[in-house]
Amino acid sequence: MSLYVGLDVGTQSVKLLAYDPSLGEVVATVARPMQLVSHDDGTREQEAQWWVDGIVACFAELGPALRGRIRAIGVSGQQHGFVPINARGEVIAPVKLWCDTSTAAECEPIMAAVGGAAACIALTGNPILAGYTASKLPWTRRHRAQAYAELDGILLPHDYINFWLTGQRYAEYGDASGTGWLDVRNRCWSRELLQAIDPQRDLAALLPPLVPLESTFTLAPRIAALLDLPAEVQVSTGGGDNMMAALGTGNVAAGRLTMSLGTSGTLFAYADHPVVDDDGRWAAFCSSSGGWLPLICTMNCTVATERMATLFNIPRGGGEALMAQTDPGAGGLVMLPYFNGERTPDLPNARACLHGMDLHNTTPAHFYRAAMEGATYSLRNGYDAFTRAGLSFDTVLLTGGGSNSAAWRQLIADVFDLPVKVPTQAEGAAFGAALQALWAAQRGQGGEPDLAATVDAHVRFDDALSATPDPRTVPRYAEQYRRFLHHLSEVGPLLRTAPSPPQGSEQ
Known part of the structure; x- marks a missing residue:
């Protein structure tokens, strides 16, 4: 029967979970540990290639029989990271992560440019915090000028994995709201915040389009061959790890x-x-x-x-x-x-x-x-x-x-x-990503239109652990x-x- 994969690209590891909805069972879980670059100035970084290598290793461990049953993939990613890419789609600097505090000094100037924290919240719904993506851009402009000059795309970690899988740049509202420049009330990019980050550059032109929840994209042929997956595998929108954990916990x-x-x-x-x-x-x-x-x-x-x-x-x-x-x-x-x-x-x-x-x-x-x-x-x-x-x-x-x-x-x-x-499934983020992939793929073929209904049908709880x-x-x-x-x-x-x-x- 068909399998639906959730990938969770975290700080400590990359995890793969394969779910069989006909059985209501997770049939495989695989993980690979991740390195972390850490310095006393608050730097916390990873190389995007490490995530890719981890994903390739996880799929290889599944074995050909399971790989051949995969129909769709959903990606969960650690929030707030900044993956800079050039016009050729190449990552041009290490990825600054959610836990990186070396950019903290950039937060106040961004908020001051729009009138302070209260004005920032009025514009987008959130202040600019040290972990958010927003502060990482001016830091990069100051400290990695060449990379900033080459910058042609601004992606979050899960956006980048979607891009690697499909060759398409796209974003979704959940993870995007952790950047600091999404207007969460109106679900659109805030041009005022983007201008506050860099008044000399049109950053909006570097952002991926925000796509509807039900969107799916076909796995790129090169990646299908690399991972030994069926050519028709679909990739859903995915989301940040907290958003996918919400799905995975019901x-x-x-x-x-x-x-x-x-x-x-x-x-x-x-x-x-x-x-x-x-x-x-x-x-x-x-x-x-x-x-x-x-x-x-x-x-x-x-x-x-x-x-x-x-x-x-x-x-x-x-x-x-x-x-x-x-x-x-x-x-x-x-x-x-x-x-x-x-x-x-x-x-x-x-x-x-x-x-x-x-x-x-x-x-x-x-x-x-x-x-x-x-x-x-x-x-x-x-x-x-x-x-x-x-x-x-x-x-x-x-x-x-x-x-x-x-x-x-x-x-x-x-x-x-x-x-x-x-919940019986401990890997909430990976499971949530798998459920989103299941829903999006089946919806595209006339299946259940309501994501919540799909989640409620598959998330189960351990009665022995209730209180x-x-x-x-x-x-x-x-x-x-x-x-x-x-x-x-x-x-x-x-x-x-x-x-x-x-x-x-x-x-």
């Missing part, structure tokens, strides 16, 4: 909140209208399913529990027993888990704090619980911003490494007072969350200042 209707418990924490939701915050407290993205995808990121999630595990030599998986030894509230401990600074709330210079220690709660178990609770309260703080904007939710769709913890699943259910569901709020502990966590907010309010002014360097260090 977040295609109002009321569903996807939460990812990784090193950082992420909350995003489907909306049928633009959800823009005048203060820029969340990313006002478009979805890749025809709607919008407001997204909140916290910088410290599993990093908090991992730090406690390292500090107390807690073995892998040992945190579950420690959680069982302690009660909600961690014996009065409150952790503000800002080990990496924080984005939500906006405290980039913050450091982690632990409050309420006494002679009885200074145990590994209490510290571990305080870290898990603190990371969860940080996510709840972002959730509250969503609800104040008028969004409402009836379900949490949980993904990421933290979702493997039964204690954390129950904690989420209790703190948010919502049922928690965990429901416990009425005995929900109010206890609510009280502890109020304490967390109180501490954040009181300590927040101190956390807003840059930390002093250690005595004796260079100034």
